[in-house]
């Protein structure tokens with residue numbers, strides 16, 4: 001059985017416009033801050049906009065692709081995530097920057113889930129536009145936008161998104177993902193075969 005927080009998490013497009021308290025936003029960012037990272041570089045940065053911060057909110061909304069705009073406009077909070085691509089000290093490429101940013105977003109996501117908030121991550125946005133709008137320096141790269149909110153009513157989505165919202169969530173089987181001995185030899189299957197012998 002996976003942990004109930006993992007089981008509860010999914011990525012809704014239907015988000016309510018209920019305000020997220022400031023203390024909760026701090027908790028979300030604290031959760032991200034305490035993520036592990038290579039050499040403790042903490043190469044994650046976030047640009048935060050609550051719906052109430054209307055010009056900031058519209059600036060983030062404005063970099064999204066058109067389909068994402070349709071539902072993300074209902075979010076209570078939008079966060080542009082940014083990776084620092086060079087290490088602080090040696091000014092070398094940090095090849096773990098995106099990996100570490102993903103760790104931080106995972107922390108934030110499960111903190112959100114524990115507070116009955118939901119997160120939908122988006123790669124569907126224009127990074128060049130984000131760099132320009134938010135004056136992002138050279139060695140930083142905008143990676144994703146997160147839409148957060150309490151659960152909303154899928155009935156309020158445009159019909160084609162409502163259909164997607166209600167479709168069954170799927171995953172690859174574990175034997176396509178976890179190997180033993182050599183790449184491609186399914187771990188679970190080989191264990192099962194051993195048990196049969």
Ligand SMILES: Cc1cc2nc3c(=O)[nH]c(=O)nc-3n(C[C@H](O)[C@H](O)[C@H](O)COP(=O)(O)O)c2cc1C
Nearest residue numbers: 009010011012013068120121122123124125144169
């Ligand atoms: C890096 C990344 C980029 C994504 N980009 C988009 C996006 O642009 N638009 C969107 O609606 N969903 C996007 N998603 C959400 C995924 O489609 C979703 O996580 C996936 O279908 C699995 O569903 P689940 O999160 O409910 O388990 C993205 C998710 C990730 C992690």
